[in-house]
Amino acid sequence: xxxxxxxxxxxxxxxxxxxxxxxxxxxxxxxxxxxxxxxxxxxxxxxxxxxxxxxxxxxxxxxxxxxxxxxxxxxxxxxxxxxxxxxxxxxxxxxxxxxxxxxxxxxxxxxxxxxxxxxxxxxxxxxxxxxxxxxxxxxxxxxxxxxxxxxxxxxxxxxxxxxxxxxxxxxxxxxxxxxxxxxxxxxxxxxxxxxxxxxxxxxxxxxxxxxxxxxxxxxxxxxxxxxxxxxxxxxxxxxxxxxxxxxxxxxxxxxxxxxxxxxxxxxxxxxxxxxxxxxxxxxxxxxxxxxxxxxxxxxxxxxxxxxxxxxxxxxxxxxxxxxxxx
Amino acid sequence: xxxxxxxxxxxxxxxxxxxxxxxxxxxxxxxxxxxxxxxxxxxxxxxxxxxxxxxxxxxxxxxxxxxxxxxxxxxxxxxxxxxxxxxxxxxxxxxxxxxxxxxxxxxxxxxxxxxxxxxxxxxxxxxxxxxxxxxx
Numbered sequence: 001x002x003x004x005x006x007x008x009x010x011x012x013x014x015x016x017x018x019x020x021x022x023x024x025x026x027x028x029x030x031x032x033x034x035x036x037x038x039x040x041x042x043x044x045x046x047x048x049x050x051x052x053x054x055x056x057x058x059x060x061x062x063x064x065x066x067x068x069x070x071x072x073x074x075x076x077x078x079x080x081x082x083x084x085x086x087x088x089x090x091x092x093x094x095x096x097x098x099x100x101x102x103x104x105x106x107x108x109x110x111x112x113x114x115x116x117x118x119x120x121x122x123x124x125x126x127x128x129x130x131x132x133x134x135x136x137x138x139x140x141x142x143x144x145x146x147x148x149x150x151x152x153x154x155x156x157x158x159x160x161x162x163x164x165x166x167x168x169x170x171x172x173x174x175x176x177x178x179x180x181x182x183x184x185x186x187x188x189x190x191x192x193x194x195x196x197x198x199x200x201x202x203x204x205x206x207x208x209x210x211x212x213x214x215x216x217x218x219x220x221x222x223x224x225x226x227x228x229x230x231x232x233x234x235x236x237x238x239x240x241x242x243x244x245x246x247x248x249x250x251x252x253x254x255x256x257x258x259x260x261x262x263x264x265x266x267x268x269x270x271x272x273x274x275x276x277x278x279x280x281x282x283x284x285x286x287x288x289x290x291x292x293x294x295x296x297x298x299x300x301x302x303x304x305x306x307x308x309x310x311x312x313x314x315x316x317x318x319x320x321x322x323x324x325x326x
Numbered sequence: 327x328x329x330x331x332x333x334x335x336x337x338x339x340x341x342x343x344x345x346x347x348x349x350x351x352x353x354x355x356x357x358x359x360x361x362x363x364x365x366x367x368x369x370x371x372x373x374x375x376x377x378x379x380x381x382x383x384x385x386x387x388x389x390x391x392x393x394x395x396x397x398x399x400x401x402x403x404x405x406x407x408x409x410x411x412x413x414x415x416x417x418x419x420x421x422x423x424x425x426x427x428x429x430x431x432x433x434x435x436x437x438x439x440x441x442x443x444x445x446x447x448x449x450x451x452x453x454x455x456x457x458x459x460x461x462x
Contacts, residue, residue, distance in 0.1 A: 079445045086362060086424040086438030088353040091447065094400040094408055139355035153351055155377060169404040187403065299403040306375030308434075309351040309398070316356055316429030 022221050022262040027179045029197075030221040032260055035298065036173045036268050036290035038166030040098035041068075044237060044246065044286070046105030046113025054113070055102040064100040071097060095168040101289065106165070108271075109285040115247055122279045126249060135249045137235060143317035146310065151234055154310060155189060155303035157210045159234035160227060160256060161272060163191050164288065172298040173290060175260075175268075182216055182223060189303045195225055203229050208252060210234050225258040236274065251278040266292040351377075353426075356398075357436050361427040365395055365435070369419045374402050374412065381437065383421060397423050397437040410449045421448065 023031045041064075046053075056064065075093035089095075105113035118126070129135045133142070136150045143149060152158050158165075163186035164173060172187030184193045195214045203213045205228075213229035230252055237246035254276040261269045268290040275283040353359070367385035379399040384392050399405060415421075420443050428434035440448040 078447060080439050080441045080447050086426070088357070088359060088426065088436070088438065090400050090437065091439060093447070094404060096404060096407070139352040141354075143355065149355075169401050297407075299406065301376055301401065301403055303377045306373065306380070307377060308380065308396075309356050309378065312428050312430055312432075312434065313351065313355040315432075316358075319430045 020262070020264050025177055029177060029179075029218065030223070030262065031177065032175045032182070032223060032262060032268060033177050034175060035293050035296040036175060036270075037293050037296045038098075038164065038171035038173060038288060038290060039101065040096060040166045040168055040171065041100055042103045042106050042166075042288075044106050044165070045115060046107065048112075048114070050104050050113070052111045052113070054104055054108060056104060061100065061102050068097065068100045096171065097168070098166065098171075099291075103287070103289065106286040106288060107284060108287045109273075110282070116280045116282045116284055119277070119279060119281055122249070122251075129249075135235065137248065139313070143313050146314065149310070149313065151210070152189070153313075155307045157189055157191065157234060158186075159236065160193075160211045160230075161236045161274070161286075162234070163188065163211075164270065164272075165237050165286075166288065170299075170301055172296055174298050182225075185298060187298050188301050190301050205229065212254075212256065219259075221261060223258075223260040225256075225260070227256040227258070228254075230254045230256075247274070249279070250274070250276050253278050268292070353436065356428060357426040358429045359426060362424070363427050363435050364422065364424050365397075366420065366422045367395065369415055369417055369421060370394060371417070372412070372415050376403075377401055379405055381415065381421070381423075381440070383423070393433055395423075396432075396434045397425065397440070398434065399437055399440075405449070408449055414449055 025031045025033075071092070107113045107115065110116055126134055133148070134140075136147055139149060139153070146154060152162065157163070167188070170188035172185075174185040176183040176185070180196065180198050182195045182197065184195065185191065186193075191211060193211060193214055195216045197216045197218070199217070200215065202215060207213070208229055208231040210231055210233065212227035214225050214227040216223055216225040218224070230250065232250060232252045232254075234250075235246070235248045236250055237248075254274065257273040257275070259269075259271040259273075261271075263269050270288040270290055271285060272288075273283055273285045274280070365383065365385050367383035369381060370384050371382040373380040373382070379402050381397040381399060383395050383397065385395055386392050400408075422439075422441050422443070423435065423437050424439040425435040425437050442448065
C-alpha cells in the first residue's frame with residue numbers, strides 16, 4: 001500500500017518553482033516556518049463541465065476576478081439601504097472571501113477533480129448509521145440530541161483535514177520547527193499538531209485520535225507526514241469547506257499522507273492523499289496552495305466558551321416539536 | 327443592493343460552489359427564516375466570545391417597557407481582523423438590527439444587517455482595501 005501511495009504522490013504535478021531552493025533552518029532542515037493562511041475560493045470538487053482541466057481559462061478567471069471585485073465594492077459600501085430585506089447570513093463584509101485563483105478544484109486526483117465512488121460497504125454504512133439517520137453532519141432538520149450535529153457544531157474539532165480546508169473565516173495556519181520536530185497550528189479550532197521526525201513508531205493501534213497520530217520525514221525539500229490512528233467519529237470537511245459534496249465520514253483505517261513543499265518564497269503547496277479503502281474505492285488527493293502572510297495574526301478560537309448556538313438549536317427543535325404537537 | 331448581492335452569489339456559485347456564510351452552524355437550525363425582525367435599541371453589552379460574538383441591546387417596546395435582546399455576530403477573530411475592537415461599540419450606542427428571530431422563542435436574533443442611526447454599517451471600514459494590512 002505504501003508503494004502505491006508513493007507512486008501516486010509522484011504523479012501529482014508540482015505547480016511551480018521546481019528549481020527554487022527553500023532556505024534552511026539553523027540545523028539544516030528546509031525552513032517551512034511562518035504564517036500560511038488558507039484562501040477560500042477554490043471548490044473541493046470540480047464542476048463536471050470542466051473535465052480534467054486543472055486551471056481556469058483566462059476568460060473564466062477574469063469572470064471570477066470580476067465577481068470578487070464587485071463583491072468587494074459591495075462589501076465596502078458604508079451605508080445600508082434602509083428598505084433592504086436582510087439575508088440569512090451575517091453581513092457579507094464580515095467574512096473572509098479570499099483572493100481568486102485559477103485552480104479549478106482542491107481535488108487534483110482523480111484527474112476529473114472529483115471524489116472517487118464510495119465503496120458499497122460505506123454506502124450501506126452511511127445509509128444505516130444511527131438507525132437510518134446517517135452520520136451526524138450538517139443540520140438535517142432534526143436535533144433530537146446534540147449528537148445529531150457534527151463535532152464542529154459542537155466545537156470539538158474539525159478533524160485533521162477539516163482544520164486546513166479553507167472556509168470563510170479563521171483560516172490561519174502556522175508552521176514552527178525545532179530539531180527533530182515540526183509543529184503545525186490551525187486557527188480553527190485551535191489545533192496544534194506536534195509531529196516527530198525521528199522515525200519513532202506510531203502509537204499502538206488501540207489508541208485513536210480525532211487528529212490522528214502523525215510522523216514526519218523529509219524527502220528532499222518536501223516534508224512528508226503520514227498520519228494513522230484516526231477515529232471514525234469526525235468527517236473530512238465536516239461543515240468545513242461548506243461546499244455541497246463534502247467528503248464526509250471516513251473509517252478508522254484512514255491513512256493520510258501530507259506533502260508540504262515550498263515552491264517559491266511565498267507559496268507552500270499542501271498536498272494530502274486520502275487512502276481509506278474501506279470508504280473510497282481508490283485514494284484521492286487534494287492540493288491547497290497556501291500563501292505566506294507574515295502580517296496574519298493567529299488568534300485563539302476558544303469555540304466552547306460561548307457556543308450559545310448549540311443550546312439555541314436544541315431548544316429551537318423542542319419549540320418546533322411543541323408547535324407541531326398542537 | 328441585496329438583490330445585487332444575491333445575484334452575485336448565485337453567479338459565483340457556477341464556479342465556486344455556494345457556501346453558507348456562517349460555515350459553522352446552519353442558520354435554519356437556530357433561527358426562523360419566516361420571522362424577520364427589525365429592532366432599534368441601545369447597546370448594553372458586547373460579549374466578545376467564541377464562536378460568535380453577541381451584542382446586547384435594550385429595545386423600548388410600544389407600551390414603554392424595555393426588552394433586552396441578544397444579537398448574534400461573527401467570530402471575534404474575524405471581527406477583529408475587520409477592524410472591530412472593544413472600543414468600537416460603546417454602551418449606549420443606538421443600533422438598528424435586521425435579522426431573524428431565534429426558533430426557541432427567546433429574545434435572540436441573528437444580525438444580518440447592523441447599522442448606526444445614520445444608516446452607516448457597523449465596522450464596514452475594516453474591509454476597506456485601502457487600510458494597510460498591518461493595521462487591520
